[in-house]
Amino acid sequence: MSSILPMLFSVASVATFRRSALNTKRCLSSRRGLLTLAIETSCDDTSVAIVEKTKKESGSAAKIHFLENVTADTRAHRGIHPIIALESHQDNLATLVQKALNYLPESKTSDGLKLADGTRRRLPDFISATRGPGMRSNLSVGLDTGKALSVAWQIPMVGVHHMQAHLLTPGLVTCLENASKAGPPAIAPEFPFLSILVSGGHTTLVQSKGITDHKILATSEDIAIGEALDKSARDILPDSLLQEAKSTMYGKNLEQFVFPNGKADFADYSPPDTRGQEITKRVSDWGWSLTTPFANTRMMQFSFSSISSMVGKIVQRSGTNIKMSHAERVDLGREAMRVCFEHLASRTVIALETLRPHNTGKDEIKTLVVSGGVAANQFLMKVLTSFLEVRGFGNINIVAPPPYLCTDNAAMIGWAGIEMFEAGFRSDLSCRPLRKWTLDPQAGDGGILGPGGWIRE
Structure with missing residues (x-):
């Protein structure tokens, strides 16, 4: 000073x-x-x-x-x-x-x-x-x-x-x-609206009715989604890329690694049409799968520690991460993001379904705000938009700040x-x-x- x-x-x-x-x-x-x-x-x-x-x-x-x-x-x-x-x-x-x-x-x-x-x-x-x-x-x-x-x-x-x-x-x-x-x-x-606040330290679904009137609908019981993505990235990314990283925002590096062509690489993403499809186990060509947290419940809570833990075990299953091919690393990174983001989308849909009987007139929710560092992830926005569309909430306007205002x-x-x-x-x-x-x-x-x-x- x-x-x-x-x-x-x-x-x-x-x-x-x-x-x-x-x-x-x-x-x-x-x-x-x-x-x-x-x-x-x-x-x-x-x-x-x-x-x-x-x-x-x-x-x-x-x-x-x-x-x-x-x-x-x-x-x-x-x-x-x-x-x-x-x-x-x-x-x-x-x-x-x-x-x-x-x-x-x-x-x-x-x-x-x-x-x-x-x-x-x-x-x-x-x-x-x-x-x-x-x-x-x-x-x-x-x-x-x-x-x-x-x-x-x-x-x-x-x-x-x-x-x-x-x-x-x-x-x-x-x-x-x-x-x-x-x-x-x-x-x-305009109030009321829902917000998904996603960063390295927070994962929270909020209903906002006024500048100081907010209701927490769901939050993470363990680690934040950003931390889970960073941990997964440290396991998946080759050491050469980790050493070249200009910051510790490894989740961002992971997005660039698994989607080098940006939106074109996930243009064919298809969200689960039903709750049944959502909880169906997906086994990869490599024989592994990632389990979606709370898949069999409608519990309004997030959990991401199990996802990053499963990723670590898959990478280290042979005792070293050197043997994992580039293609498998890309698939694992994409799957980790998909499971994390669909978990977010799933709880958001459950919240909207619960609020639907009251979603009229001045209480109608028209907007979903997505903010925080992870909101800059383009695949997240694709998953949320597609997921809400097929579940009957395509009328919800999803807004996110530009990347420099997300972090x-x-x-x-x-x-x-x-x-x-x-x-x-x-x-x-x-x-x-x-x-x-x-x-x-x-x-x-x-x-x-x-x-x-x-x-x-």
Whole structure:
């Protein structure tokens, strides 16, 4: 933080912070829109963004003035290493914040933020920083930096729920599109909608009725789908490809390995028409098969550890993975993805069938949001679209952000912060990072608004 302190306003009292920041900002931002500096440090990605939401005659628009990520290099460990990730945040966050300041819109008045080069920039209306869920020490780096900026600049802060940010991202995408085109505005997903949040740390099916009103319909009882794909990839991919990998996102490398021609390689995918076909055992040309979790039940739960475990046993069945041919590796990788993705689709269909009697009028679910790092997988989108079509839910609009907004990023944190700020929520400076934090108000922690530290304006 020392490198950016010369650019910050002097620190005043917290009392002054409450009086001046929370009152005058509201009047100004209502006329020009909302501008936020956003910080994301929940896992191994250090990310900073400048996000602005403005009003147009035809609707809302958004602009990302700045977005940059630095991912901790943990390839030597072939997975996320908590200490290395923490040190990466400590090394890079202040530098990214300093760089972001140069991308703040120019101030048209003399009371803006004066930078070292003498230029004046608009002061953000508030700070958005990920509060949880995630690695507590990593979250602390971003949250504490956000608090420091909040106090120094005398502006409010919003501690953002990471998973809420993922499911609200399609709204950001819609407003970005509206900013770049003329004519009728695109319509963001309207509540209620379903979301599949899929990443290396989370697999959750959510029903959302409002910005803070979410119900968890299913979650993983063991590991997340992204972790299962990464583990499978480490077993399936040849060592040469693992050594050449530029990151530890091995699931992405696996997709490229088994589908080198992209969509053309899975154009002939045919989903199971019935529940009976879905649970039928498929034996490969090589004699092995992968069992779909909870195949014989309608239990609303996900499980992926058994899939990656079966993959590992198949690869090592002869005592070494050197003897497995390229063709068999490709088939095994495709099958691992198919089973994982059909498991997701199956529980989603069960949820839609359960909700169908209530799916009318204002309660009608028209949209399925797919977000998180795994949402960038094109085969996943093919499976979900095809699966819902043959099961009678072809009317559901499936939306996913572009890949750069699927993975962890500060732009989505900024957008969620804007949504919460507009709804009248701020965070107290005493708020702490949360390792676990559910979305569901019926859960033990009370959901998004359950933990202390919220201020309602």
